[in-house]
Amino acid sequence: DxxxxxxxxxxxxxxxxxxTFRCDPISEHNRLYWYRQTLGQGPEFLTYFQNEAQLEKSxxxxxRFSAERPKGSFSTLEIQRTEQGDSAMYLCxxxxxxxxxxxxxxxxxxV
Amino acid sequence: xxxxxxxxxxxxxxxxxxxxxxxxxxxxxxxxxWLQQHPGGGIVSLFMLSSGxxxxxxxxxxxxxxxxxxxxxxxxxxxxxxxxxxxxxxxxYQLIWGAGTKLIIKP
Numbered sequence: 001d002x003x004x005x006x007x008x009x010x011x012x013x014x015x016x017x018x019x020t021f022r023c024d025p026i027s028e029h030n031r032l033y034w035y036r037q038t039l040g041q042g043p044e045f046l047t048y049f050q051n052e053a054q055l056e057k058s059x060x061x062x063x064r065f066s067a068e069r070p071k072g073s074f075s076t077l078e079i080q081r082t083e084q085g086d087s088a089m090y091l092c093x094x095x096x097x098x099x100x101x102x103x104x105x106x107x108x109x110x111v
Numbered sequence: 112x113x114x115x116x117x118x119x120x121x122x123x124x125x126x127x128x129x130x131x132x133x134x135x136x137x138x139x140x141x142x143x144x145w146l147q148q149h150p151g152g153g154i155v156s157l158f159m160l161s162s163g164x165x166x167x168x169x170x171x172x173x174x175x176x177x178x179x180x181x182x183x184x185x186x187x188x189x190x191x192x193x194x195x196x197x198x199x200x201x202x203x204y205q206l207i208w209g210a211g212t213k214l215i216i217k218p
Contacts, residue, residue, distance in 0.1 A: 033206075043154075043197075045206050091154065100144070102154035 006092050006103035013082055013110055020078045021106045025094030029101075032075050034067055035091040037105070043091055049075060082110045114138050117198050117209035125217055130185040132212045134198030137179065142201040145172050145183045147194045148211065154197075157183070188216045 005024040013019050025032050030051050035043035046065070048056040051072035061067075064082075069075040079086055089105040115136045124130055134143070145157045158165050158172040160181065165172050169188075174181040185192055193216050198209040 035206075043206075043208055093154070095156070100146075100156040100159075102146075102156075 004092060004094050004101050004103035006090075006106050008106055009104060010107045011109070013108070015082060015084060015110055017082055018078065018080045019082055019108060020076055021090055021092075021108075023075045023077070023092030023094075023103060025074070025092070026096070026101055027073075029094035029096045030072070031095045031100075032069055033093040033095070033100070034075070034077050035093065037089040037091055038087075046077070046090075079108075082108075084110045086110050113210070114202075114207050115198055115200055115209040117196075117212050119212060120210065121213045121215075123215045123217065124188055126189060128188050128216075130188050130192070130214065130216075132183045132196050132198075132214070134181045134183070134209055135179060136181075136198075136200045136207075138200065138202045138207065140200040140202050143174055143181050144199045144201070144206065145181070146197045146199060148197060149194050157196075185214075190216045190218050192216050 003026040007022045011019055032049045034046040036046055037043040045058050046061050047067045049069040052069050064080045067077045087108055087110045089107050091102055091105045093100045093102045118133045142159050142161045144159050146154050147157055148154045160172055160174040169186045171184040195211040195213050197211045199206045
């Protein structure tokens with residue numbers, strides 16, 4: 001149990017549908033990251049929050065992707081009009097000082 | 112050429128052996144992370160380094176900023192150390208990841 005919870009663990013959706021994932025970080029962690037990992041690759045950075053402020057967004061994050069972290073607690077990642085290329089594992093991590101903890105991820109399959 | 116290169120890609124060793132995994136990078140960094148990913152996707156941060164050497168139990172991580180190189184060592188390896196070990200560097204607020212080293216420790 002890493003302490004970072006992600007929901008759902010698996011999501012199968014039809015192309016064109018919207019999906020939303022949730023991440024609950026470890027409570028005292030002020031930094032929260034979203035990553036995407038495709039099979040055989042290392043995680044790719046998507047976005048980063050410090051408390052409720054979204055400080056950095058990757059160029060990978062097209063306008064179909066949006067992330068929020070209201071009140072600096074849990075975060076949501078929404079993908080609109082999903083495409084087959086969005087199929088991946090979406091990982092959330094939270095950190096405090098020099099330690100980061102990852103959730104188990106949400107595996108998205110777009111059919 | 113990837114900005115972060117790890118070697119070896121795969122490593123199989125016997126229980127008790129001393130393990131070394133290497134990471135070289137070509138970008139300017141503010142920090143380097145070593146992470147462990149178990150089957151099923153769970154990732155744990157092992158170390159964050161900006162200089163020198165850190166030790167945690169049987170794990171030792173070193174970094175040479177001038178040579179842009181870091182190593183992760185495991186002493187007295189154990190089958191439970193079997194996992195993918197990933198090197199990631201922080202550059203301009205992003206983490207650039209290596210492809211990982213798959214380690215298998217046989218009893």
